Amino acid sequence: xxxxxxxxxxxxxxxxxxxxxxxxxxxxxxxxxxxxxxxxxxxxxxxxxxxxxxxxxxxxxxxxxxxxxxxxxxxxxxxxxxxxxxxxxxxxxxxxxxxxxxxxxxxxxxxxxxxxxxxxxxxxxxxxxxxxxxxxxxxxxxxxxxxxxxxxxxxxxxxxxxxxxxxxxxxxxxxxxxxxxxxxxxxxxxxxxxxxxxxxxxxxxxxxxxxxxxxxxxxxxxxxxxxxxxxxxxxxxxxxxxxxxxxxxxxxxxxxxxxxxxxxxxxxxxxxxxxxxxxxxxxxxxxxxxxxxxxxxxxxxxxxxxxxxxxxxxxxxxxxxxxxxxxxxxxxxxxxxxxxxxxxxxxxxxxxxxxxxxxxxxxxxxxxxxxxxxxxxxxxxxxxxxxxxxxxxxxxxxxxxxxxxxxxxxxxxxxxxxxxx
RNA sequence: GUGAAGGUAGCUCAGCUGGCAGAGCUCCGGGUUGUGGUCCCGGCGGUCGCGGGUUCGAAUCCCGUCCUUCACCCCA
Numbered sequence: 460x461x462x463x464x465x466x467x468x469x470x471x472x473x474x475x476x477x478x479x480x481x482x483x484x485x486x487x488x489x490x491x492x493x494x495x496x497x498x499x500x501x502x503x504x505x506x507x508x509x510x511x512x513x514x515x516x517x518x519x520x521x522x523x524x525x526x527x528x529x530x531x532x533x534x535x536x537x538x539x540x541x542x543x544x545x546x547x548x549x550x551x552x553x554x555x556x557x558x559x560x561x562x563x564x565x566x567x568x569x570x571x572x573x574x575x576x577x578x579x580x581x582x583x584x585x586x587x588x589x590x591x592x593x594x595x596x597x598x599x600x601x602x603x604x605x606x607x608x609x610x611x612x613x614x615x616x617x618x619x620x621x622x623x624x625x626x627x628x629x630x631x632x633x634x635x636x637x638x639x640x641x642x643x644x645x646x647x648x649x650x651x652x653x654x655x656x657x658x659x660x661x662x663x664x665x666x667x668x669x670x671x672x673x674x675x676x677x678x679x680x681x682x683x684x685x686x687x688x689x690x691x692x693x694x695x696x697x698x699x700x701x702x703x704x705x706x707x708x709x710x711x712x713x714x715x716x717x718x719x720x721x722x723x724x725x726x727x728x729x730x731x732x733x734x735x736x737x738x739x740x741x742x743x744x745x746x747x748x749x750x751x752x753x754x755x756x757x758x759x760x761x762x763x764x765x766x767x768x769x770x771x772x773x774x775x776x777x778x779x780x781x782x783x784x785x786x787x788x789x790x791x792x793x794x795x796x797x798x799x800x801x802x803x804x805x806x807x808x809x810x811x812x813x814x815x816x817x818x819x820x821x822x823x824x825x826x827x828x829x830x831x832x833x834x835x836x837x838x839x840x841x842x843x844x845x846x847x848x849x850x851x852x853x854x855x856x857x858x859x860x861x862x863x864x865x866x867x868x869x870x871x872x873x874x875x876x877x878x879x880x
Numbered sequence: 881g882u883g884a885a886g887g888u889a890g891c892u893c894a895g896c897u898g899g900c901a902g903a904g905c906u907c908c909g910g911g912u913u914g915u916g917g918u919c920c921c922g923g924c925g926g927u928c929g930c931g932g933g934u935u936c937g938a939a940u941c942c943c944g945u946c947c948u949u950c951a952c953c954c955c956a
Contacts (some may be wrong), residue, residue: 786900827917
């Protein structure tokens with residue numbers, strides 16, 4: 460019998476880490492509000508078909524990474540592997556096309572993918588995400604990109620690089636893919652086995668192969684940005700212009716072909732060199748065909764996801780948010796313990812954060828604990844005070860003690876707290 | 881799914897040419913009867929990941945397995 464452990468690829472956030480996480484979410488929530496994005500919460504699991512149709516049967520996510528199970532009603536359900544498809548489902552299901560467009564939402568929630576864990580990669584990982592649905596305007600692309608850049612700046616994620624590309628649309632991509640496939644067939648002998656498979660399945664994916672010979676072949680391959688239709692070209696140029704106007708430096712990256720099938724036109728990724736082998740700290744793109752793909756009316760959309768674990772890796776160390784009680788109640792005799800409990804309750808009732816010993820510590824141990832807790836004040840209770848219906852108040856850092864009527868304690872502490880902080 | 885390196889106390893680790901399981905930190909107690917943080921003393925705490933093998937004897941060597949880490953694949 461071995462002790463129970465968190466499942467492979469998952470982790471616990473103990474209170475110190477959880478409070479750092481809370482602080483990150485608070486920063487993000489403020490920023491999203493400033494950009495006009497409102498929070499959305501969707502279920503942790505969806506009907507499997509949503510991801511099969513939305514994310515794409517040819518993607519790794521659908522082919523080998525989903526946590527899929529049958530419930531007791533024989534429904535096939537899947538733990539959410541990514542955030543965009545569920546939000547598009549909610550957009551269609553609740554008729555959000557009747558709202559002012561675009562509908563702008565953000566989320567903070569876990570994603571589940573069955574993969575081998577490594578640095579910056581987990582089976583359950585948390586993402587921030589933003590989606591703007593219902594407008595094809597290049598300004599929306601630029602806005603979500605600027606939003607992600609601002610989030611990194613606010614959180615202290617340093618030295619990130621913005622890479623961008625365009626994937627074209629249904630007017631120009633098919634012809635380009637044929638052209639690329641033709642070029643790759645001429646170089647079949649120089650491609651690795653994986654790329655030979657990709658050639659049939661999705662030739663665009665050969666671009667992010669790391670094998671030297673493949674990279675050499677792809678260096679000479681036709682590039683999609685040079686084969687965009689006029690509309691896509693104009694859209695991409697407009698996005699790039701606005702992104703630069705937002706003070707960012709987009710680097711054109713013809714290898715940037717993201718692994719989800721729904722992307723059209725703009726794709727982007729922020730990279731950092733602090734993530735081990737995973738360089739992407741956040742990325743996304745436009746998905747003008749997705750809503751129609753899952754059964755809604757043709758509706759444009761654009762958005763991104765960013766992994767909290769990777770943000771944390773790339774972030775400079777954050778100070779631990781303080782969590783000290785205002786008051787720690789110490790008793791010098793067993794008989795005073797019940798009174799101490801009451802005193803703590805009274806203080807809490809008055810809106811103060813109060814702690815007391817719950818472990819049967821000695822008086823010295825309680826004082827030690829009071830000091831460690833960071834409490835500004837300690838209330839000392841013993842038989843002498845009980846008899847006189849008084850408490851002794853000690854200012855921990857400032858020093859000094861005074862005796863007070865028990866009834867005056869909460870008001871007195873409250874006034875000194877506001878005065879001294 | 882593939883490859884490599886590791887699992888010893890709550891945490892960080894030492895011990896590994898086979899011979900009684902250790903340190904630091906944390907935690908608890910004590911240092912002239914009711915006053916914290918520093919310091920000193922003491923204590924709690926381990927099936928050496930798990931299972932098998934070799935041996936008089938295994939934390940140490942061998943095999944298997946699980947887990948962790950890193951990398952491939954791919955993504956956040």
